[in-house]
Amino acid sequence: MSVIYNEQNSTITLNTENTSYQMKIGPYGFLLHTYYGPKISGDASVSIVYRDHGFSPNPHDAGRCRDVSADTIPLEYPCEAAGDFRAPALSITADDGTFMADMRYHSHRILQGKYSLEGLPAVYGTDEEAQTLEVTLKDRFSDIFVTLQYGVFPELDVITRAARIENRTAQKIIVKNAASASLDILSGEWDLIHFSGRHAGERTFERVSLSQREELVGTRRGVSSHHQNSFVIIAERNADERYGQCYGMNLLYSGSFSCNAGADAFGSVRAVMGIQPEHFDYPLEPEEIFQAPEIALAYSENGLGSLSRIYHRLIADHVCRGPWKNRPRPVLINNWEATGPYFDGEMIISIAKKAAELGVDMMVLDDGWFGKRDDDYSGLGDWYVNTKKLGCTMGELADQIRSLGMKFGIWIEPEMVNEDSDLYREHPDWALQIPGRDPVLGRSQLVLDFSREEVVDRILDDICKVLDECKADYVKMDMNRPLVDVYSHGSSTQSRGKLQYKYVLGVYRFMEKLLERYPDLLLEGCSSGGGRFDAGMMYYTPQIWCSDNTDAIDRIRIQYGTSFGYPIRTMGAHVSACPNYDTWRSTPINTRAVVAMEGTFGYELDLNHLSDEEKEEVRQQIITFRKYSSLLHNGLYYRLTDVMKNTKEAAWMMVSEDQSEALLNIVVLDVTGNRPERYIRLDGLDRNASYRDTETGIIYPANVLMTTGITIPRVKMSGHDWVRGASLYEAFQIHLEKVDQK
Ligand code: DGJ
Numbered sequence: 001m002s003v004i005y006n007e008q009n010s011t012i013t014l015n016t017e018n019t020s021y022q023m024k025i026g027p028y029g030f031l032l033h034t035y036y037g038p039k040i041s042g043d044a045s046v047s048i049v050y051r052d053h054g055f056s057p058n059p060h061d062a063g064r065c066r067d068v069s070a071d072t073i074p075l076e077y078p079c080e081a082a083g084d085f086r087a088p089a090l091s092i093t094a095d096d097g098t099f100m101a102d103m104r105y106h107s108h109r110i111l112q113g114k115y116s117l118e119g120l121p122a123v124y125g126t127d128e129e130a131q132t133l134e135v136t137l138k139d140r141f142s143d144i145f146v147t148l149q150y151g152v153f154p155e156l157d158v159i160t161r162a163a164r165i166e167n168r169t170a171q172k173i174i175v176k177n178a179a180s181a182s183l184d185i186l187s188g189e190w191d192l193i194h195f196s197g198r199h200a201g202e203r204t205f206e207r208v209s210l211s212q213r214e215e216l217v218g219t220r221r222g223v224s225s226h227h228q229n230s231f232v233i234i235a236e237r238n239a240d241e242r243y244g245q246c247y248g249m250n251l252l253y254s255g256s257f258s259c260n261a262g263a264d265a266f267g268s269v270r271a272v273m274g275i276q277p278e279h280f281d282y283p284l285e286p287e288e289i290f291q292a293p294e295i296a297l298a299y300s301e302n303g304l305g306s307l308s309r310i311y312h313r314l315i316a317d318h319v320c321r322g323p324w325k326n327r328p329r330p331v332l333i334n335n336w337e338a339t340g341p342y343f344d345g346e347m348i349i350s351i352a353k354k355a356a357e358l359g360v361d362m363m364v365l366d367d368g369w370f371g372k373r374d375d376d377y378s379g380l381g382d383w384y385v386n387t388k389k390l391g392c393t394m395g396e397l398a399d400q401i402r403s404l405g406m407k408f409g410i411w412i413e414p415e416m417v418n419e420d421s422d423l424y425r426e427h428p429d430w431a432l433q434i435p436g437r438d439p440v441l442g443r444s445q446l447v448l449d450f451s452r453e454e455v456v457d458r459i460l461d462d463i464c465k466v467l468d469e470c471k472a473d474y475v476k477m478d479m480n481r482p483l484v485d486v487y488s489h490g491s492s493t494q495s496r497g498k499l500q501y502k503y504v505l506g507v508y509r510f511m512e513k514l515l516e517r518y519p520d521l522l523l524e525g526c527s528s529g530g531g532r533f534d535a536g537m538m539y540y541t542p543q544i545w546c547s548d549n550t551d552a553i554d555r556i557r558i559q560y561g562t563s564f565g566y567p568i569r570t571m572g573a574h575v576s577a578c579p580n581y582d583t584w585r586s587t588p589i590n591t592r593a594v595v596a597m598e599g600t601f602g603y604e605l606d607l608n609h610l611s612d613e614e615k616e617e618v619r620q621q622i623i624t625f626r627k628y629s630s631l632l633h634n635g636l637y638y639r640l641t642d643v644m645k646n647t648k649e650a651a652w653m654m655v656s657e658d659q660s661e662a663l664l665n666i667v668v669l670d671v672t673g674n675r676p677e678r679y680i681r682l683d684g685l686d687r688n689a690s691y692r693d694t695e696t697g698i699i700y701p702a703n704v705l706m707t708t709g710i711t712i713p714r715v716k717m718s719g720h721d722w723v724r725g726a727s728l729y730e731a732f733q734i735h736l737e738k739v740d741q742k
Helices: 305-316 345-358 396-402 420-426 452-469 496-517 553-562 589-596 611-625 631-633 702-705
Strands: 002-007 011-015 019-025 030-038 090-094 103-112 131-139 144-153 158-167 175-176 181-185 190-198 201-209 214-220 229-237 244-252 257-263 269-275 282-284 290-300 333-334 360-363 407-410 474-477 522-524 544-547 602-604 637-638 648-655 662-668 690-693 700-703 731-739
Touching: 002 131, 011 131, 019 290, 019 360, 030 103, 030 290, 030 662, 103 144, 158 175, 158 181, 158 305, 175 269, 181 244, 181 290, 190 214, 190 553, 201 407, 201 602, 229 257, 229 269, 229 305, 229 553, 244 269, 244 305, 269 290, 282 290, 282 496, 305 637, 333 345, 333 648, 345 360, 345 396, 345 611, 360 474, 396 452, 396 690, 452 496, 496 522, 496 637, 553 589, 553 637, 553 648, 589 611, 589 662, 589 731, 611 631, 611 637, 631 662, 648 690, 690 702, 700 702
Parallel strands: 333 360, 333 602, 360 407, 407 474, 474 522, 522 544
Antiparallel strands: 002 011, 011 019, 019 030, 090 175, 103 131, 131 144, 144 158, 158 290, 175 282, 181 269, 190 201, 190 229, 214 257, 229 244, 244 290, 257 269, 637 648, 648 662, 662 731, 690 700, 690 731
């Protein structure tokens, strides 16, 4: 049993293999959060000190007792109306603005298996893999109910949380805030690690100390955004890759979100995460329910690396679905950086021919194949094939590509419409825009109202006609602007929060229906690169284009940040042309490939433009990728350098689960004359074994590799007796195989 209710001390404990999470029905029915950490038995509420903390108010039902205040006790789902002035998880008002919802314990039940959430992504598992706990809270004075949902995955060391708000009163209420989870940590010094950035610079690792000040990360953009990622870590101040306590919070939602974290006046830390409460104001009519999205929590006392590996496994095996979750992904070539929308059928075939010759598995036709789409000012919404531009039908183009022995995929951007499109001329009211006002443009496009089913259905129908015609093996689903003018012409409410939420559910519905219709389809997510790189999307898209920035050196930092919360097999990564179109930096093609192998691996250039030598390298890269595909796809991932601090080299490795082999990757970021040796310390190997470098034959005791480290190779110059130091941006891949010898 992983969920244990102890009637004597009123505790409910959720146990995983290495952790315990505990709550307790406390004084006056407050649901206390008593503990989350290494496994325990017993009642952790012994750590809570009840005393009059001064200026922290007391519940009326406590009478003359001033020892209990919602403002100072650790709570599972803190709410404003109970007198808690720290960041709330729940905030509800009556229609006239008066506070409601002082939530106290009402009932609970334990179920075998994992709950699911209608219309929303959720971690899944079999009845043997998971248990569910539901704890229902009720407002002291009305029939507002909140059911806290918990999924316990013992083997994964993961606990999921979600919350369902039910209005069983006779009046409309306004949900101003309904977080997915709140976490109170009673003692210690903690940091917030978050992943911020911008278009072409996503998920940069940032770490701030938590003090008596609230840190707020999140987005108001209607998408999970380039600017802040919906994964955060609360880490002990001295925690690093290998040591220290840390908690992860990964939200499975693709819209606006926030995480508020900070210490209170007495040093207790709280982190509250969920849908962005600003402008949320979600009206809930009598009998209506609001379902907050799910959050996946994990705890590790062994540092950030081990926390990341918990999430890698969780997302790869219990969030991603469909046949592709476990299959090695095809090596694809995408024409976007080679041609933009300025192509014709012949150009696409010529790129595909060369790619097929060199061993690429799949040709992806990006933006520009539909409607009037010769630039990005028009055409979105018109999902019929521009046969004039292609010189043939989509079916014929796909046939030609398949005759080269390749698979075929196309790009779509279903949520968008250009004002210059037939769809917009036919249905201007299908775009989100406020009557009497000019809508804000983003890349000259408007957002379709995906909160309306008829809009989703029409776009899906149009796109399916094309997919049926070309029998696409793959679709890249893009989304290239944020939401601004949130007004629905088909809704009785104009609550921004409600419409944005329903919009996100509409996007999920689109993908669900698409995958129901084409169960074998490989769907790749994208939003101007990695603007919607979140665990919610991964329920539908097992890989997501990580960033429009394909410069190998920038990518190292982007992929480093991304790897904290997501497995590398979800990261769309391609080799592109040099100098890079954005940074104008040149890196060796080998380096670009090594970096792209830290992701799904593919190409984003016209291979015809490469030298013969480079073409041969590409052929070899694909062979190498195939050789290591299982290790890259299924291996345990270790970050070996902190690329935010170490500007000399970047290194990471993948180790097979049975520790029989490993692939070490190194990229040199800085060089100097007569360079001192640089050692990279490895991780994750079997300490009792030795490992052989399969290229040089050198045998290393694992403990030497993990303690002293391995030196960055020096390179033998052909035709000379001497070796040179590694050059700037040079990359190395070292394959290690376990040998019997110690
Ligand atoms: C943004 C994507 O990130 C690119 O890869 C490309 O698909 C363009 N959109 C096409 O418009």
